[in-house]
Amino acid sequence: MKRFSIAGFGIAVVFGFIGVSFGEDLSPKDIMTKNFFVNRVKDSKSESAMTLINESGQKRERKSTGVSKLQKNGIDNMRLIKFISPADVKGTSNLMIEHSDGDDDIWIYLPALKKVRRLVSSNKGDSFVGSDFSYADVIGYKVQDFEHKITGSENVDGVDCYVIESFPVSDKVKQDNGLSKRKSWIRKDNFVIVKGENYDLSGQLYKVFKASDIQLVDKENNKWQAMTIEMTNVQVNHKTIVHFSNYKVNTGVDDGYFSQRNLERE
Amino acid sequence: MPNSRLFKFCLGLIVIMFLSRVSFGEEARKDDDGLSRNLYSRLQDEGFTGFLRTDYFSSDKASSEKTDFLGLTAQIKILPRLSDKIDSRFEARAYNFDILHYNNDNSASELLEGLAIFRFENSDLSVGKQIITWGRADGVNPTDNLSPKNYTLLLPEEGDRKTGVTSLKYDYYFSPELTATFFYTPFFEPNKVPFAFPSFIQPSEKKPAYNIENSEAAFRVNKIGSDLDWSVSYFNGFDLTPEVRYLGTYGGKRLIEISNHRIQVFGADFAKNYGRYGFRGEAAYMLTEDMDGIYPYIKNPNLYGVIGGDRTFIETLNINLQFIGRYIFKYSDVEKIQNQAERSIYIKNATFSGELDEIQYSMSGRVDYKLFNETLDIETFGVWNFNRNDYFIRPIVRYAFTDSWKGTIGGEYYEGDENRTFFGFLKKNNTVFMELKYGF
Structure with a gap:
């Protein structure tokens, strides 16, 4: 109970909760904070199939398994993603440890070289294993890294959504994420993002995000997860679709799972 | 089993696996009643993967005068889980690097890895033939002294060169970040x-026999996380790189012995990010059998270090630069050896061992540009030795036609004085290569 309280207080301090009111008059920051936490389950295990589709319709598919766990501060996740196909990427693994108060730690294990490499985590705009998702898309954008503004309400696929524009708070955040602006459509009923637009450093529309098959994965804690997510790079007309399956939450994953030991385990 | 028979056996096995995949395809794999489907999917459940590759090299890598090699390689890997507490890993390769002139000499089959990994609560014990890589620098690793590399292999990727060493490795995990490793073989x-x-030179090889006296042991403490990765290590074993000793003349021929000497290596490395830059460093202090620098056929003690960093520009253009330095203790100039026959041998030996100069400065660079969602990968790796102005450059272009089919084209270019520089010494290995690879 004490741990929970401390974690809760930490969240409040980091995201500036204290003093804001809840209900109808949510600030854009409150909405983005709720969005940030809506899929942050205690831990999760899933399988995913990532399909990359180029301009001419040619498809490539990568299958992986993923395990995540929320750290004790209740904010930062730990993630271990292991690729199981195709043959030339099988065994490649990514370990990501988020730090809301600093740069994240990201490592990649390359089975062909039998080597673990630390990646430069501030390059969050870099493509995640050749997909249209960036590392920032996978890890999640830190709420405090952006200034948020509500620009209206829109109905997306029959659901009322807040439309929020987010601007990097500093040039560093802008450069690190490779974005000048994000636009998010956040469902009013559960705060899940169903649509998004990312704008490149020159302000041009760069990528369009869509989420579907949104499921309540943890009823007790009101956690939701989109089972299909899609990112299209509109500048080159390349798309990545990720389908999650066997999504399980609160299975009791041990902290020790997120280790070099498991990163190297093929 | 003779090499050619084993090669044919392995190749046949892999072709059967390949055909079973093609014949029974995606549709058949949805069923659960066909034998072939079961065989393939069961193998996949055990982590089965494989490659068929055909390669062309315009020159070999053995410094010979031969040209034009068309090779065929089959490689399989399987990761059977023997129980909840025991994993295993097997990887084998069969290849013929000159199928147009097929014979026993140009065929080979090798087990790259074959080991069992016993999982305990806070430790792993790996027993068998295993590839172990130490060191955080890029491509030049002074602390990486455990698993041998085959520098004559006619395959294009750096990762293809290593083979396993039959050994015992024990990893103890103090925490998810801190690991102690003990190695013995x-x-x-x-x-x-x-x-x-x-x-006119007659070489003989003297490889350390497999026995307790020739044991090798190593210890490493490795830490990741908290914004800094580092390790310290100690190795007591044999130098992977052989050296040449002049024995005299017999029947008009100069007799030489190729052997590996014992060394001790104290090593350390680190990796740390500063903003958008990733920095890595690695250093090793090597003690040898010739601590006083008396024998030209044994390396002198030396200090060998690499430091550098990388940065990614425009999302997928990565540039990695490293500075490399080596200091030879008790240095003596082999050019001063009086006997001409001895001198010429020891100049070559010192060239190959990196002992021609007391202090050596080098630089390595890797430029890697991935395009079209990593479908096309253009990379160039090079090393330039400042002292004697010799260099090596290795451009390579990889293209993924599909998830399974990949093509590679590239080359290796060595330049420098043929008699007095390391890369000049390897000039005969200048080559253009191509590869078509099918992964399954």
Whole structure:
């Protein structure tokens, strides 16, 4: 109970909760904070199939398994993603440890070289294993890294959504994420993002995000997860679709799972 | 089993697996009643993957005069889980690097890895033939002294060169971030290096026998996380790179002995990010059998270090630069050896061992540009030795036609004085290569 309280207080301090009111008059920051936490389950295990589709319709598919766990501060996740196909990427693994108060730690294990490499985590705009998702898309954008503004309400696929524009708070955040602006459509009923637009450093529309098959994965804690997510790079007309399956939450994953030991385990 | 028979057996096995996949395809794999489907999917459940590759090299890597090699390679890997507490890993390769002139000499089959990994609560014990890589620098790793490399292999990727060493490795995990590793083997295997000698030189190889006296041991403490990765290590074993000793003349020929000497290596490395830059460093202090620098056929003690960093520009253009330095203790100039026959041998030995100069400065660079969602990968790796102005450059272009089919084209270019520089010494290995690879 004490741990929970401390974690809760930490969240409040980091995201500036204290003093804001809840209900109808949510600030854009409150909405983005709720969005940030809506899929942050205690831990999760899933399988995913990532399909990359180029301009001419040619498809490539990568299958992986993923395990995540929320750290004790209740904010930062730990993630271990292991690729199981195709043959030339099988065994490649990514370990990501988020730090809301600093740069994240990201490592990649390359089975062909039998080597673990630390990646430069501030390059969050870099493509995640050749997909249209960036590392920032996978890890999640830190709420405090952006200034948020509500620009209206829109109905997306029959659901009322807040439309929020987010601007990097500093040039560093802008450069690190490779974005000048994000636009998010956040469902009013559960705060899940169903649509998004990312704008490149020159302000041009760069990528369009869509989420579907949104499921309540943890009823007790009101956690939701989109089972299909899609990112299209509109500048080159390349798309990545990720389908999650066997999504399980609160299975009791041990902290020790997120280790070099498991990163190297093929 | 003779090499050619084993090669054919392995190749046949892999072709059967390949055909079973093609014949029974995606549709058949949805069923659960066909034998072939079961065989393939069961193998997949056990982590089965494989490659068929055909390669062309315009020159070999053994410093010979031969040209034009068309090779065929089959490689399989399987990761059977023997129980909840025991994993295993097997990877084998069968290849013929000159199928147009097929014979026993140009065929080979090798077990790259074959080991069982016993999982305990806070430790792992790995027993068997295993590839172990130490060191955080890029491509040049002074602390990486455990598993041998085959520098004569006609395959294009750096990762293809290593083979396992039959050994015991024990990893103890103090925490998810901190690991202590103990390594032991009595089965030393040296690097295969591109030594080529003129007909008036008669070489003989003296490889350490497999016995307790020739044991190797190593210890490493490795830490990741908290914004800094580092390790310290100690190795007591044989130098992977062989050296040449002049024995005299017999029947008009110069007799030489190729052997590996014992060394001790104290090593350390680190990796740390500063903003958008990733920095890595690695250093090793090597003690040898010739601490006083008396014998020209044994390396002197030396300090060998690499430091550098990388940065990614425009999302997928990565540039990695490293500075490399080596200081030879008790240095003596082999050019001053009086006997002409001895001198010429020891100049070559010092060239290959990196002992021609007391202090050596080098630089390595890797430029890697990935395009079209990593479908096309253009990379160039090079090393330039400042002292004697010799260099090596290795451009390579990889293209993924599909998830399964990949093509590679590239080359290796060595330049420098043929008699007095390391890369000049390897000039005969200048080559253009191509590869078509099918993964399944």
